[in-house]
Amino acid sequence: MQYIANAKEAKKIDGISIEQIGIPSLVLMERAALAVAKRVEELAKKEDSVLIICGVGNNGADGVAAGRMLSEHGYRVTFLLLGNMQKASEEMRVQLAIVKNLALSVRTTDDFLKEELEQYTFVIDAIFGIGLSREITGKYAQWIQAVNAMQKPVVSVDVPSGIDATNGQVLGIAIRAKETITFGTLKSGLLFFPGAKYAGVVQLADIGFPKSALKEVCLQTISYDREDVKKLFPQRIPYSNKGSYGKVLVIAGSKNMGGAAYFAARAAYEMGCGLVKVITHQNNRDMLLEKLPEALLECYHEETKEEEISDMLTDVVQWADVIACGPGLGTSPTARSLFETVIKEENKPVVLDADAINLASTLSDNIFQKNKILTPHLKEMSRLIETPVATIQTDLMHYADMAKPATIVLKDARTVVVSDEKRYINRSGNHALAKGGSGDVLCGMIAGLLARKTEPFLAASLATYLHGLTAEEYVKNRSSSSMFASDILDMLSTILP
Numbered sequence: 455m456q457y458i459a460n461a462k463e464a465k466k467i468d469g470i471s472i473e474q475i476g477i478p479s480l481v482l483m484e485r486a487a488l489a490v491a492k493r494v495e496e497l498a499k500k501e502d503s504v505l506i507i508c509g510v511g512n513n514g515a516d517g518v519a520a521g522r523m524l525s526e527h528g529y530r531v532t533f534l535l536l537g538n539m540q541k542a543s544e545e546m547r548v549q550l551a552i553v554k555n556l557a558l559s560v561r562t563t564d565d566f567l568k569e570e571l572e573q574y575t576f577v578i579d580a581i582f583g584i585g586l587s588r589e590i591t592g593k594y595a596q597w598i599q600a601v602n603a604m605q606k607p608v609v610s611v612d613v614p615s616g617i618d619a620t621n622g623q624v625l626g627i628a629i630r631a632k633e634t635i636t637f638g639t640l641k642s643g644l645l646f647f648p649g650a651k652y653a654g655v656v657q658l659a660d661i662g663f664p665k666s667a668l669k670e671v672c673l674q675t676i677s678y679d680r681e682d683v684k685k686l687f688p689q690r691i692p693y694s695n696k697g698s699y700g701k702v703l704v705i706a707g708s709k710n711m712g713g714a715a716y717f718a719a720r721a722a723y724e725m726g727c728g729l730v731k732v733i734t735h736q737n738n739r740d741m742l743l744e745k746l747p748e749a750l751l752e753c754y755h756e757e758t759k760e761e762e763i764s765d766m767l768t769d770v771v772q773w774a775d776v777i778a779c780g781p782g783l784g785t786s787p788t789a790r791s792l793f794e795t796v797i798k799e800e801n802k803p804v805v806l807d808a809d810a811i812n813l814a815s816t817l818s819d820n821i822f823q824k825n826k827i828l829t830p831h832l833k834e835m836s837r838l839i840e841t842p843v844a845t846i847q848t849d850l851m852h853y854a855d856m857a858k859p860a861t862i863v864l865k866d867a868r869t870v871v872v873s874d875e876k877r878y879i880n881r882s883g884n885h886a887l888a889k890g891g892s893g894d895v896l897c898g899m900i901a902g903l904l905a906r907k908t909e910p911f912l913a914a915s916l917a918t919y920l921h922g923l924t925a926e927e928y929v930k931n932r933s934s935s936s937m938f939a940s941d942i943l944d945m946l947s948t949i950l951p
């Protein structure tokens with residue numbers, strides 16, 4: 455499991471380590487610089503001409519120290535200082551004094567022509583790190599543009615300069631790195647797009663922040679790795695029966711969208727729940743009986759009276775441990791009446807997906823209740839909170855927070871899950887998942903885990919992680935274009951413990 459920091463938290467970790475615990479800032483910096491120099495040595499050739507472009511803060515100081523180490527190892531390095539050196543941090547002054555004593559080539563943008571950039575074959579970007587606090591304009595913007603135009607490999611120190619370390623947005627302009635060496639903890643801005651794209655491959659370097667500093671900051675955002683799956687996935691027990699693994703009610707599939715019911719119901723079974731019952735339109739009966747005979751079925755049609763539906767639902771809702779409502783449900787009067795009955799349930803987990811979220815957007819009542827788990831993609835979220843998609847994209851975590859005290863799975867290329875104070879950023883998966891039906895599968899997977907008594911935050915985050923893993927496994931020997939929602943279901947048995 456990885457803990458993820460935003461810019462504020464990363465600064466706090468620096469502060470506690472240096473001021474409270476007493477590790478000298480220059481000691482941390484030396485280790486940061488060593489990590490950068492070591493990686494650059496793996497990437498650059500001895501014949502390369504390395505340009506280290508440095509701002510006036512401690513990110514710049516890291517760059518100067520890394521360049522000094524590279525020079526000691528025989529690399530040709532030039533430091534290009536950008537910004538007003540009168541404002542240089544204390545550490546930057548120390549690092550500059552050292553390289554001047556070593557008579558290394560230190561230039562400033564006052565006497566460095568942009569045409570000279572052509573001579574350099576490798577760049578270290580140490581302009582801004584977590585201290586970037588506003589849009590980049592003027593001279594800084596021009597130099598960043600010039601570095602990007604060089605089209606040479608760039609390694610960014612801590613964060614690509616110009617990327618907001620918290621939400622991954624470009625603050626005006628940003629360096630496009632091949633790799634980013636980040637210190638101590640992953641920063642959320644390196645995971646969210648477009649930051650993730652600008653950062654390239656992200657390497658995490660341990661520079662000696664004490665564990666107690668990390669603990670004191672109490673990072674609330676996590677992300678999983680493969681080795682977490684075995685620890686987190688609920689175990690099966692020898693002395694058990696289907697009742698031990700929970701019952702899921704799936705309310706899904708309208709007249710022309712039966713596949714969604716199948717995807718969600720089978721996904722719940724794949725996660726190991728004991729029984730799945732599906733309420734769906736009559737049209738989907740034969741398909742479900744054939745493709746998923748393990749599922750119990752209750753069907754309705756246009757003529758089914760509202761009272762009949764209501765009676766049927768009352769019994770089935772009582773039967774279920776978890777309810778998943780919405781995939782392919784449509785927004786017909788029957789769908790609405792099913793949805794409205796289900797959201798009255800307050801005691802068991804209710805997963806609301808797709809059309810259930812669209813129906814929720816038309817309600818004036820607050821749907822963000824404690825027992826609800828919502829799984830909107832950005833467009834559905836936009837309808838739900840009446841905020842444009844482009845605005846939500848600028849800060850997924852901030853908008854996901856609005857769904858509290860419900861649990862939310864805000865789906866994007868980097869899905870986030872928020873529940874109470876717990877936050878998760880998903881790093882698994884790829885564009886193979888960008889195809890109809892993927893979301894229906896995820897909804898069923900979450901319901902299946904909930905039925906196995908996994909608490910909502912873990913169920914939602916672990917299902918999201920596993921959903922992504924299926925795509926990673928799939929593309930190992932197949933084209934990412936050819937993955938179907940059914941392939942996610944087929945891959946699950948190969949990745950679950």
Ligand SMILES: NC(=O)C1=CN([C@@H]2O[C@H](COP(=O)(O)OP(=O)(O)OC[C@H]3O[C@@H](n4cnc5c(N)ncnc54)[C@H](O)[C@@H]3O)[C@@H](O)[C@H]2O)[C@@H](O)CC1
Nearest residue numbers: 479482483511512513582583584585586587588589590612
């Ligand atoms: N001793 C420490 O505190 C450590 C710091 N570390 C490095 O230090 C970095 C953070 O250093 P700082 O806090 O000095 O911050 P930065 O070096 O990231 O940048 C701060 C400087 O940039 C200026 N600035 C911010 N936004 C600007 C904009 N849009 N246009 C022009 N100027 C702008 C600020 O006024 C300040 O002078 C980390 O990312 C990391 O690389 C690491 O060496 C670990 C130890």
Ligand SMILES: Nc1ncnc2c1ncn2[C@@H]1O[C@H](COP(=O)(O)OP(=O)(O)O)[C@@H](O)[C@H]1O
Nearest residue numbers: 831866867883884885887888890891892893894
């Ligand atoms: N480019 C991508 N990278 C990673 N995951 C993706 C990408 N595109 C889509 N996904 C995932 O696929 C799923 C799509 O869900 P959704 O849009 O609800 O699909 P549908 O409505 O077709 O079932 C989400 O879990 C999302 O995170």
Ligand SMILES: [K+]
Nearest residue numbers: 582611613615
């Ligand atoms: K940087």
